[in-house]
Amino acid sequence: MMQFVAIRDVLKNALLAAERAISANTNLPILKNILIIAEKGGVVVSATDLEIGIIVRVAAKTIQEGKLCVPAGTLSQLIGNLPSDRVEISSSEIDAVIKAEGYEGIVKGANPEEFPIIPSLEDSSNRIEIPVAILQQALSQVLVAASNSESRQELANVLFDYQVDVLKIVSTDSFRLAEKTLSTSQFTSNIQNPLKVLLPVRTVVEMARILSSSSGMAELFVDRSQFLFRLDDYTLVSRISEARFPEYAAIIPKTNATTVEVKKSDLGAALRLAGVVAEKNPIVSLQTNSSKGLEVQAHGQAVGEGRSILPSKIHGPAAVNSFNVKHLADALKAIPSEDIMIGLNGDRAAIIKDSKDETYFYILAPIVKT
Template sequence: MNIVVIREKLKEGLDIISRATGEGSQLPILKNILLEASKNKITLVATNLEIATTCSVMGKIIEDGKTTVPGNLFSGLIGALQSERINISLKNESLEIKSDNYKAKIQGTSTEEFPIIPRLKEKKEFIEMDQAVLKEALSQTVVAAQFSEIRPELNNIHLYFTVDSLVFAATDSFRLGEKKISDKEFKSNIENEFSCLLPLKTANELLRILNETGAVKIFKDENQILFETEQWECISRLGEGRFPEYKQIIPKTFISEAVVERSEFMNAVKLTSVLSSRVNEISLKPHDKAIEIVSGDESAGENDYLLAAKISGKMKPIGFNWKYLSDGLKALKGNEVYLGMSDENKAVLIKTPNEPSYFYILMPILKG
């Protein structure tokens, strides 16, 4: 192998695939990345056996070849170089790196030890959308999830496809986020409904590498899901288990409703959380045209913030885990926040007013 590549382009490619390596794995080869030059294309590959990310990099190929090298070492070296162009060649499994005034050798490992990257049986049916649309849907739902050893089915985002929508949902049993993408924002040739589970690890990896521009295509089969752009592709196992039937917990009627300014609400939660109790509780108490946000700890002190609000119905005092409340407020996009409350011990619906595509449901801290 002998190639010449622009350092910045190579660095971008390495940044895309780097987190997919199996750094914590007992298999040393998973800590390596595969570097291949063939068919007028330079390809970088990393995998941890659950996710595999492949990225193409532009460059001049003088001689075809392939090897694997330690991912952290290679990425760190390329990141530290200052030269615009880099020459990389392979001699007896030793990767030689040369620039204007620098050269290095990294001991590689035969590609025979590197796992075979899985492929879908076929790629006929697809969903295509802007990367920014997918990124927003993932960011608004992962916020409601946490890794659970007790309930592994919750370590996923639930995807439900119909001909006119794609719905993302995630929950940790204390809160739930649902994002609905309408068919105006994607195109697809899939005729039948389906649902699947996207692992949280994969979702977080996608959030890291998705751009604000360009399109992404989604393909799947019985066991795997593939995300593909012009520059990279990420293939992952699908999650296992049965996602909870969550529709019945979505509040339909409310005894009180409130609308507040989002940025001030976020700041009030952040400010009052400083003196919250060990269970991270803050309380919302109704006032005339305002909500009082209160927190306190016997050993530290107490504080409160009076937040202007439009309140209808009979609002009762209600307590939340401030971290969970803050996560939901950050996931919203508008200037105002709507709170729909049924009872002090029942889930609260949080969303942007007049925006039906996303909502966040939060369970209060139970009383009594």
């Protein structure tokens, strides 16, 4: 019989974290379960959808070693609502027995031997170590342009382009593209040769989620087919996508026809106003006027129209470009600085970045009226 005692909130958080690896679309009943292994020194909680797996180590007092496989949602809800901060879990054949002060219950389980093995890396020698704060910011800046498209699998991924002296992280949904470059002063690695790894967007989203509540150093490992992310008590294992990431170098503007320097807070406020006016037609127009500044215009057939004039520095000829207002606002969320530079290039892609930081850019395709 398996038996252990744990702190309710610690166990609940581990269950919720691992549960995120479970896909709502799975047709295999066993994959709706979570595997709990009680061993010397603590408890290991695991879940997988065969694409990604999340493993969380939990501090607990193990009375009897063993395994349980139980429905993830049921168990996490029960644990989260227990009245006591101390919970005991034991096994009765394949079922879980839950005990806490004032409560006792049984959760029907499955055979833990049927739970799929979460694959380990064949070769764990390829390693990158990055401070949590740096990796978290990089992923948040790139994920704003990521796609969840099921019809174009090559877009539903994030590219990690390791070039020995830099690490570039890139995503695109075909309308926009974001790239963040990290230098060797920001990470350490023992990988000697350039390496490109394509990870499913969902994998990177879960990495970012784990990073958001942690500190310290994160470790990334990669072999021929698997990727592993490790941070404190969390381990995430993912398959490496076999899709081909689009060649994007040609769409990066080398120069800009017109550049605009503007404050992020000013542009953000103007875009919020434009979003209200545009309503179901989420298009905003940026028009440069060397004497007035940057004009932000929106028009909605049912609502009306509006225009904001923002103080700005404009270099180059007068320009008018239209963009999806949400996509433009997403660029501002990804840039921490208040000083924004926008490069407008007619029918070609615009580039948006921090005026003083060359390590990040966001490319946005204009809406061309036909």
